[in-house]
Amino acid sequence: MVYVAEPLNLMPQVDLWTFLFSNPLNVSLDKPLMIDGLTGKQLTYGQVKSDSLKFRAGLDKFGFKRGKYNAIDYPTIAFGTVAAGGSMSPANPAYTAKELQYQLEQTKSKILIASQETLPVALDAAQLAGLPKSSVFVFGDNEISGVKPYTQVLMAETEMGPVRLNHEEASNTIAYLCFSSGTTGRSKGVMTSHMNIASNILQVFQHTQDDLNLSTERYMGVLPFYHIYGLTCMFHFCTYLGLPLVVLPRFDLATFCKSIETHKVTIAHIVPPIFILLAKDPSVTKYDLSSIRYFWSGAAPLSRELSHAVSNRLNVGAIQGYGMTESSPVSHVPHLRSEVSGSIGELLPGMRARVVDEEGKDVKQGERGELWMAGPNIMLGYLGMPEETAQTVDKDGYLHTGDIAVVDENNQWYIVDRVKELIKYKGFQVAPAELEALLLTSDLIADCAVIGVYDASQATELPRAYVKLTPGTPADDATAKAIEVFVEKNVAHHKKLRGGVRFIDEVPKSAAGKILRKELRAAANEELKTSVKSKI
Template sequence: MPVESTYAPIEIPDVDIYTLMFDRPNKDFSDDHVMLVDAKTSRQLTYGECAARSKELGIGLKTLWGWRKGDVMAVFTFNNVESPLLAWGVLWAGGILSPANPGYTLDEFVYQLKNCEAKAITTQAECLPLVREAAKKVGIPESRILILGDTKVPGFQQLSELKNMSHREVKLTKRPKFDTSKDLAFLVYSSGTTGLPKGVMLSHRNIVANILQGAVAEGRKLKAGEDSILGFLPFFHIYGLTCIMHASFYLGIRLVIMERFDLERFCQLVEKWKITFVYVVPPVILGLAKSPVVSKYDLSSVKMMNSGAAPLTSEIQEAIYKRLGIKTKQGYGLSETSPTTHAQRWEDWKDKIGSVGPLLPNMTAKYVGEDGLEVAAGQTGELWLKGPNIMMGYWKNAEATANCMTEDGYFKTGDVGHQDKDGDFYITDRVKELIKYKGFQVPPAELEGKIASHPKVDDVAVTGVWEDAQQTEVPRAYIVLAAGNQPTPEVAQEIIEFVAKNVAQHKRLRGGVKFVDVIPKSASGKILRRVLRDQAKAEKKKEGPKL
């Protein structure tokens, strides 16, 4: 039977995102409350300033370009204190935000620009050369490229200048009317780990619902005027876009914005701004648990970290608590779910290690076996989800939408796991990432957790490689060694034996160990196992058949 959320249902108002953020007569903080802080310059913006500036930007878009409801603004920037203002300005004007990874190649960005049918681009000075070339390829005039940030570029319009243009307009334009369940707010793109990235269509209602669902889970422990969040996860990813940019703002929590992640800078900012809560990904927790630079800073203000985007193993969770006394809980979500669907309760962080917590309010879930039939509670199956935060579908890709959505509204996550007797969920791995050794399923994340606890290991990824002799996949570990260790056969054997002592026989590293300089990961911290599998195939082809 489908499982309902253990939370009481909540009311989701029929409003657009801008209205939810700023038309709030009953908020429990003043308009003078500091909401956004630039980590680099210490520039601060209050709630009232954010409301006024984003509205001015929206008016500027309409007066300059005749911005229409449904027009797409592509964003090619690193995090910036102006990023939220841009987002809210576009939304005020009825536009759609389509953020892109500023680490994209020219071809990757051109693909997204063409696919999302962008009408304009916002970027930063350092990204401008690639953006100009991409714009030329898709026919976007340079007059429709905005520059975000303090660095001015001759011949290009600054975001702040566009904002100021509205003051020269006598007639203020009106906002469009919204059908919140059908009008797009965000068009975000999947990581593309299984092919070309797909545009995920998220409506205003999807995001409003997820902000309010998250407020139930996190808002009980976070208070305006008392707590601060450090935002380093990229705003071009749905995790940063919804959870950090929007959900924290809705709760009135001060957000200190980092342009991009650096471990030592992260520690400096936690100490300086007395950060109390951080959204993280497992590689960051691993760095905090192992890097010697962390010992130089006082991180005691942190009350809790919430990990998402990839499975968090108990070994890493226990390691950071043992070293720093920092509690870490886990959440779960996907781009297609706006993103959060589960969040571990603060009080369960230690008793429920490995759990992503219960379903958020207004959600339903079920687990489905390989035969398409539901499995009983406690058994492992693929997670299917239903709720107001489930995407509208994939942009211009009806086939992909049909493949992942059921007729009765369930989204097939592609993730494998189970629930316990208390209704808490455990995600063990991706369907397509499970290694199948002689019929046994081997979750890579489980092995990575074991290997990461080895003192000579700094980072690790596990994937399956095909073994001709046994005609099966076998697990192989790709390892970045901790400083001071050499990639010798003896060290490889030591790690292989370490794993063998701690896992079932079918989970042993029969594919061996490969030492690498870096583990390939997406911008959100997910391991790109496809890259490692392709590398293994290329090496095997080069070696030729074994007789």
């Protein structure tokens, strides 16, 4: 069957800059919009609007033609670029020079702006990509290694109006080129249009507006702005509604909690690794987090058990939505006051979806299958990759997510795992996310990840847990056995940890909180090679 959400009441008809500063709530130009969580420095709604147009004017003078670092002036770069009719491609600050070179070359970038910390890598990448040093700039106020601050060169004294786009142009003009994580091969540049972002903002607002206190809400901006989650759900959403956003350059638990306490943050978009700390770290209770109404998770699955743990410990709403870079990113969100633990909520307005089996046939409601979805927020495609685009978005406009979903009788959606991450034990399917959610309820475990390891003697995969232990828990055979027994008592026979338990210092994760299972598989393969050599 096809699941069809309610219609989207308003479709954007203009370019993204004009949409963002249409000011539907008539907020004052003096209202604080971007707040530095460390220093308290503020940029007002009017300043962000004006600075983006000054940056747009600076790009014009520079000769720009249409064709892990957060900062409160990040929107100046983003909004100024789209105002000039250009495309911005946010980059991961953890990239190596080679990885950044790849992104620069794929996007044919003309200007590169880096933080002080990432400048050495940026300069190396620019040289490799053939981008002149004169086209590299730095955030902040000081010249570093001969590289000038962007504010000295790319900020004009006067504003210049945005390039205006009609509905058709806005639907087909790229605003952002976020790169996918590359967990299955080289990362892909996701072409996100002006209309994709604007539509997604309206979809989320229409679905949640009755639950928001628009006169008092304050959001936390701690997730990386180079990721589509931070890009859309934080500074774009907050700008459109004129809601203050408290910006932190990176996540640190103490700073995060203190900023909530100081700035009276009401809604914080976070990821599951932060939920784990909120649920288990003893230092959290030292801070007054009473202003928080909702911790809102995304980017990776949040289990029912973990959301309950945070909700009960801190007396807050603990919810999750769902989306992908390819869907700009949000497709599912709960009604905030009636969230269902473990659920990703309902399909957003203006969207339709299917849940299908391996042959692409619709499964019955309540059965598992791959989620396919379509709507105005679905990407234009992958940059320079028409074949990959055709494999991901079909002729009917459905994005094949690769995620396994279930829809219950109340039309609540659940993501239960990834198609490619399912462990196949002797014909039975084992979902890593299910075992991880169970393991995190143990007092022995601070964090964990589960993968399948192939056992040639049995010709099957075996579930194995990689575990970060809680402080004071010994990493010995007795602890490993206790964890295996704990799982065995709580799961079906085929889901036992037959691949054993391995202790690690940290579970490898992306900046968005997704477990990097390929790194664990590589470690498992190395362990297997070492074991084979020792037997020879």
